[in-house]
Amino acid sequence: MKKPFTLVSLLLLVWGVVAGCQDKNADYSRAAANPEFVHQSVNKLTDIIMHDIFSPPVASRIYTYPQIAAYEVLLHDYPAYQSLEGQLNGFKGIPQPTPDSVYCFPLASLHAFLTVSRSLIFSSDMFDAYEAQLYKQYREMRVPKDVFNRSLRYGQAAAKSILAYAAEDGYKQTRGYRHTVSQAPGRWVPTPPAYMDAVEPFWSRIRPFVLDSSSQFAPGTAVAFDTDKESDFYKDVLAVYEATSNLTEEQRQIASFWDCNPFVMHTTGHVMYATKKITPGGHWLGIAGIASRKAKADMMQTLETYLRVSVSLADGFISCWDEKYRSDCIRPETAINMLLDEKWVPLLQTPPFPEYPSGHSVISNAAAVVLTDLYGPSFQYIDSTEVAFGLPARAFNSFEEAAEEAAISRLYGGIHFMPAIVNGAMQGKEVGAHVVSRIRTRKEAVAIKE
Structure with missing residues (x-):
């Protein structure tokens, strides 16, 4: 004999569907923090540095600022780590994320890395296909749209502050000297x-x-x-x-x-x-x-x-x-x-x-x-x-x-x-x-x- 479909049953069913969606969305946090994305991004930057034939000293500068940007963003997911503010000469940190807002910090971190990198090289278009594919992978993780967009905005803000920090290091003033x-x-x-x-x-x-x-x-x-x-x-x-x-x-x-x-x-x-x-x-x-x-x-x-x-x-x-x-x-x-x-x-x-x-x-x-x-x-x-x-x-x-x-x-x-x-x-x-x-x-x- 079948049991009647009660209001409690309906609520349990709805809760199960919602919980299932939440679990699926929660799954992206693990996939998003894949270290291979960092390796791939660094390797891509190396390819472009080599293509543009930057000198060894200049290449070392190009590598460092994107790493700072990515690190400062990602540490928000890792409480055991601390900012480089006050540790690097002249570095005053980056803007902080909005309290009580949800971010995908790995995505924001990589976006900060790529944004800073683009500003320090010549052939920035060489990042286009890679960056599009990277973001496609994050969308396929089912990162919620609002979280996705908010994360990109935060990565952009972090990159802007790092580029302002880089602009003060004397690099532009030494261009053209022989x-x-x-x-x-x-x-x-x-x-x-x-x-x-x-x-x-x-x-x-x-x-x-x-x-x-x-x-x-x-x-x-x-x-x-x-x-x-x-x-x-x-x-x-x-x-x-x-x-x-x-x-x-x-x-x-x-x-x-x-x-x-x-x-x-x-x-x-x-x-x-x-x-x-x-x-x-x-x-x-x-x-x-x-x-x-x-x-x-x-x-x-x-x-x-x-x-x-x-x-x-x-x-x-x-x-x-x-x-x-x-x-x-x-x-x-x-x-x-x-x-x-x-x-x-x-x-x-x-x-x-x-x-x-x-x-x-x-x-x-x-x-x-x-x-x-x-x-x-x-x-x-x-x-x-x-x-x-x-x-x-x-x-x-x-x-x-x-x-x-x-x-x-x-x-x-x-x-x-x-x-x-x-x-x-x-x-x-x-x-x-x-x-x-x-x-x-x-x-x-x-x-x-x-």
């Missing part, structure tokens, strides 16, 4: 094949993110130029010449793996063209992505990783470039052609800026210190960042090991003297340690466990 090539012996001069002007000669004027000044961790004085065969400088020149004359296949692979030179030029007859490569900062952000994926970091931990590494890279370049244009040192290619062998060419193409210190040595060690703080001193991983460029992946037992290899690769490539490598590595470690001590992303510092 380096005057010195005629003094031992100073940097443009190198073949393109004989390009020096890159970013006034980068030390850019506001650092956490350094007290661009010269805070200046390395020791460069070895003085001296053509005497008994001098330290001549011995350094000879060391590069001999090392590059007896490279093993492994050393050649190491040099190529860490090349990361977006300025490589090729000459065929009267035609000159460039090969587009990832910047050294882009390589280390690739490592940051590999590490966070391996550690199964959530969306906030992933952003935290990219953010802290980005800051270390940006301040590392500011610190390094400060000394480069103070020392204004000659490159091995010029010195060897002058003193030992006029036909000698390095394995890697010489980048267009002064020699001392080694930029790879500085920024690699800065990033390695930050990554070690996050993931520990014995984090093993396989670096596949360069596979897309036809190079095999390399395995490392720690970030420090990778940084050491990146540094020595510049000797194998024939583009740095040993003092620039050794002193640059020390400088980078100091920068990295300063970033670790200054930036507190978590209210209680806890390392991400593998």
Whole structure:
């Protein structure tokens, strides 16, 4: 015998339908916080930076501001994390969300990232298809329309405040400045094949993110130029010449793996063209992505990783470039052609800026210190960042090991003297340690466990 359909039954049925809809809508919060969206967005930015051929220092700046925007928005979903307001030089935070309003903060975070990124690059249209697909995925998660639109508006407001912060860092004021090539012996001069002007000669004027000044961790004085065969400088020149004359296949692979030179030029007859490569900062952000994926970091931990590494890279370049244009040192290619062998060419193409210190040595060690703080001193991983460029992946037992290899690769490539490598590595470690001590992303510092 069937039971009568009572008012209570009807209410229970309605409650069940409503609850089911709420559960379906609630499901989007888990799907929305997928760290892969962060990885994909960073990778897309790397593709555009490479396409637009930004210099390594400029690329480091482009990476950092979008990370700050994304981090500051997403932390509203993660109470264990804290704002960078008062931690980054001159940073006063972003607008706060409206109280008692519902947001999809992962969506707002990504929108802030993409909006800031678009303003810092040339080819912003390269984001169009990616951004449309990203938002389509969020709509398919059944994010309510009002929440969706409110989240985009908040991401836009956050991006606007970050771009205002970026506008005060001195970047625009240094555009168009050129380096005057010195005629003094031992100073940097443009190198073949393109004989390009020096890159970013006034980068030390850019506001650092956490350094007290661009010269805070200046390395020791460069070895003085001296053509005497008994001098330290001549011995350094000879060391590069001999090392590059007896490279093993492994050393050649190491040099190529860490090349990361977006300025490589090729000459065929009267035609000159460039090969587009990832910047050294882009390589280390690739490592940051590999590490966070391996550690199964959530969306906030992933952003935290990219953010802290980005800051270390940006301040590392500011610190390094400060000394480069103070020392204004000659490159091995010029010195060897002058003193030992006029036909000698390095394995890697010489980048267009002064020699001392080694930029790879500085920024690699800065990033390695930050990554070690996050993931520990014995984090093993396989670096596949360069596979897309036809190079095999390399395995490392720690970030420090990778940084050491990146540094020595510049000797194998024939583009740095040993003092620039050794002193640059020390400088980078100091920068990295300063970033670790200054930036507190978590209210209680806890390392991400593998």
